[in-house]
Amino acid sequence: MKKTLLVYILLISAFALYVLRYEYSSEANGSWEDRGLRGDIGETYIMITFQSGLEYWKSVLKGFEDAGDTLGVTVEYRGATRYDPKEQTTIIEQAIARKPAGIAISAIDPQSLIPVINKALDADIPVVLFDADAPGSRAYSFLGTDNYQAGVTAADKMAELMGREGEVAVLTMPGQQNHEERTQGFRDTIKQQYPSMKVVEVADGHGDVMRSRDEAMRLMKAYPKLGGIFVTEATGAAGVGEAVQNAKAGEPFQIISFDTNKDTLDMIKSGTISATIAQGTWNMGYWSLQYLFHLHHQLTVPAPSSSDENAPLPVKVDTGISVVTRSNVDDYYAK
Amino acid sequence: MKKTLLVYILLISAFALYVLRYEYSSEANGSWEDRGLRGDIGETYIMITFQSGLEYWKSVLKGFEDAGDTLGVTVEYRGATRYDPKEQTTIIEQAIARKPAGIAISAIDPQSLIPVINKALDADIPVVLFDADAPGSRAYSFLGTDNYQAGVTAADKMAELMGREGEVAVLTMPGQQNHEERTQGFRDTIKQQYPSMKVVEVADGHGDVMRSRDEAMRLMKAYPKLGGIFVTEATGAAGVGEAVQNAKAGEPFQIISFDTNKDTLDMIKSGTISATIAQGTWNMGYWSLQYLFHLHHQLTVPAPSSSDENAPLPVKVDTGISVVTRSNVDDYYAK
Numbered sequence: 001m002k003k004t005l006l007v008y009i010l011l012i013s014a015f016a017l018y019v020l021r022y023e024y025s026s027e028a029n030g031s032w033e034d035r036g037l038r039g040d041i042g043e044t045y046i047m048i049t050f051q052s053g054l055e056y057w058k059s060v061l062k063g064f065e066d067a068g069d070t071l072g073v074t075v076e077y078r079g080a081t082r083y084d085p086k087e088q089t090t091i092i093e094q095a096i097a098r099k100p101a102g103i104a105i106s107a108i109d110p111q112s113l114i115p116v117i118n119k120a121l122d123a124d125i126p127v128v129l130f131d132a133d134a135p136g137s138r139a140y141s142f143l144g145t146d147n148y149q150a151g152v153t154a155a156d157k158m159a160e161l162m163g164r165e166g167e168v169a170v171l172t173m174p175g176q177q178n179h180e181e182r183t184q185g186f187r188d189t190i191k192q193q194y195p196s197m198k199v200v201e202v203a204d205g206h207g208d209v210m211r212s213r214d215e216a217m218r219l220m221k222a223y224p225k226l227g228g229i230f231v232t233e234a235t236g237a238a239g240v241g242e243a244v245q246n247a248k249a250g251e252p253f254q255i256i257s258f259d260t261n262k263d264t265l266d267m268i269k270s271g272t273i274s275a276t277i278a279q280g281t282w283n284m285g286y287w288s289l290q291y292l293f294h295l296h297h298q299l300t301v302p303a304p305s306s307s308d309e310n311a312p313l314p315v316k317v318d319t320g321i322s323v324v325t326r327s328n329v330d331d332y333y334a335k
Numbered sequence: 336m337k338k339t340l341l342v343y344i345l346l347i348s349a350f351a352l353y354v355l356r357y358e359y360s361s362e363a364n365g366s367w368e369d370r371g372l373r374g375d376i377g378e379t380y381i382m383i384t385f386q387s388g389l390e391y392w393k394s395v396l397k398g399f400e401d402a403g404d405t406l407g408v409t410v411e412y413r414g415a416t417r418y419d420p421k422e423q424t425t426i427i428e429q430a431i432a433r434k435p436a437g438i439a440i441s442a443i444d445p446q447s448l449i450p451v452i453n454k455a456l457d458a459d460i461p462v463v464l465f466d467a468d469a470p471g472s473r474a475y476s477f478l479g480t481d482n483y484q485a486g487v488t489a490a491d492k493m494a495e496l497m498g499r500e501g502e503v504a505v506l507t508m509p510g511q512q513n514h515e516e517r518t519q520g521f522r523d524t525i526k527q528q529y530p531s532m533k534v535v536e537v538a539d540g541h542g543d544v545m546r547s548r549d550e551a552m553r554l555m556k557a558y559p560k561l562g563g564i565f566v567t568e569a570t571g572a573a574g575v576g577e578a579v580q581n582a583k584a585g586e587p588f589q590i591i592s593f594d595t596n597k598d599t600l601d602m603i604k605s606g607t608i609s610a611t612i613a614q615g616t617w618n619m620g621y622w623s624l625q626y627l628f629h630l631h632h633q634l635t636v637p638a639p640s641s642s643d644e645n646a647p648l649p650v651k652v653d654t655g656i657s658v659v660t661r662s663n664v665d666d667y668y669a670k
Binding site for chain 1: 352621
């Protein structure tokens with residue numbers, strides 16, 4: 001009698017275990033509706049840049065990694081060490097050979113990478129571009145900053161800081177498209193929106209600390225009433241900060257920088273730089289991975305296998321900018 | 336002895352059950368990493384348009400619903416029945432009163448809805464805009480078509496269909512911004528890219544079948560060598576199709592339409608209309624819900640609670656277009 005009871009209990013327990021195990025596994029392997037948006041740890045997505053040493057990529061990679069964690073997939077980062085199209089091409093070719101679930105690329109220039117990007121697509125590996133576009137390629141999407149709009153925002157901030165009057169200068173890298181666009185947005189806005197302000201000169205800082213410092217010195221001498229400088233890139237901003245500390249100690253002078261490297265953030269904290277324009281770098285990485293995930297899992301409408309004339313994903317995404325000042329600078333140090 | 340064994344077995348079974356139940360529940364309630372991107376069925380997201388009867392919204396809503404299914408949340412649709420800013424404002428106010436997890440809005444015009452959109456944000460309800468923007472509002476993002484670029488694509492397709500030579504006309508709705516942009520993209524491209532082609536006239540079809548048919552008749556009479564018409568909206572395209580069937584039976588004549596209502600698709604199938612430009616409507620709905628979900632769950636960097644000067648999400652998304660011809664028309668009938 002007791003033996004029979006024992007057998008019953010064992011059978012009932014085994015059945016209960018089986019039911020629970022089944023519930024559990026259907027949760028993990030069912031449709032998207034049952035288990036949420038989640039991939040497989042065996043799916044690998046690769047992010048590739050040029051100049052891998054740049055601090056700038058850190059936050060893009062953080063967004064890429066965060067999306068990878070959220071979606072339960074594996075991410076990797078590869079970067080050409082130098083500013084060299086051939087090196088970046090080789091790295092993309094190595095990535096293709098590994099047949100990943102998708103590749104996100106920041107293109108070293110608009111032309112050089114088009115053949116290797118198309119090669120990835122021919123191998124059915126989805127590609128999206130972020131930060132720097134290659135407009136002639138067949139990549140599905142570009143996610144990056146609207147640089148003209150960033151210049152507009154810088155001008156509005158400069159006007160706010162200077163009480164909407166006075167002389168300003170721009171320190172930039174002439175000939176580089178993104179810097180030209182930032183400069184143009186700034187100039188147009190000052191001219192059209194702020195009649196009591198004037199852009200007295202656009203100078204070349206060569207993206208270099210020393211040369212930007214020297215140019216800032218020259219500008220402050222040439223225009224004694226100069227009240228502010230917009231520096232369109234982060235490296236030179238440190239030099240401008242140094243020059244202004246020396247020449248204008250105690251006097252009001254506004255510097256607006258671009259991007260959020262540590263030197264710039266430190267100078268915002270100390271009050272030398274008034275503001276900087278932070279690009280939506282986390283968004284570039286995060287939504288690049290989301291897009292690749294949706295392509296890999298055929299979750300788009302129309303499907304990614306359609307002809308070149310179809311757009312399965314948003315084709316161009318303005319990832320936005322944020323204005324960093326002393327009040328929110330702590331949020332922008334790399335974590 | 337047997338009793339003791341029985342007790343042991345019961346205890347072990349209970350423990351096994353407890354462990355499995357725990358595994359199962361942590362799967363459902365753990366961090367994003369454990370369970371994938373998934374919300375709660377109690378979360379409600381609302382999509383709101385004007386003119387709810389338009390066939391055009393169907394595919395946007397499908398994208399919104401698909402994202403809702405994928406993310407395990409509830410979606411609802413509300414539309415003003417008429418083309419009336421007051422009615423749409425009332426519907427948005429009713430939505431705010433229900434404290435949803437987020438609202439996606441297509442704005443009836445750029446100005447009217449700004450106060451009510453900002454009211455939603457003041458109540459901590461995330462808002463994104465799709466299809467039609469309200470640029471002065473504090474909504475986090477706009478997802479829609481780059482209409483100038485759509486006109487460029489229409490021109491390239493027209494050139495391809497006409498062998499890159501001949502006279503073309505445009506039938507549009509002058510004064511409406513999206514139609515002006517489509518027309519401008521088309522004109523600029525023909526002028527700059529196709530020296531053997533010419534836009535002979537831009538006429539007003541009033542978005543009406545009869546008036547568009549009459550205008551098409553007049554154009555074909557006035558320009559006997561006319562080889563194609565680009566119609567920037569779908570309703571009039573049916574009238575143009577009718578006119579061309581009557582006047583040019585058997586002769587080659589190219590019509591390119593816009594959007595994918597049933598009449599247009601039927602005329603593509605029958606060969607009367609050569610191609611139409613499909614907007615990325617599914618993308619508008621799908622990514623609107625994704626964005627609202629990320630705002631509601633504070634998954635963005637920077638966080639959505641930050642100041643106006645921060646962009647937690649991509650601020651502007653070009654949802655892309657697709658070219659629909661006889662070869663892929665079956666994919667575009669509403670499912």
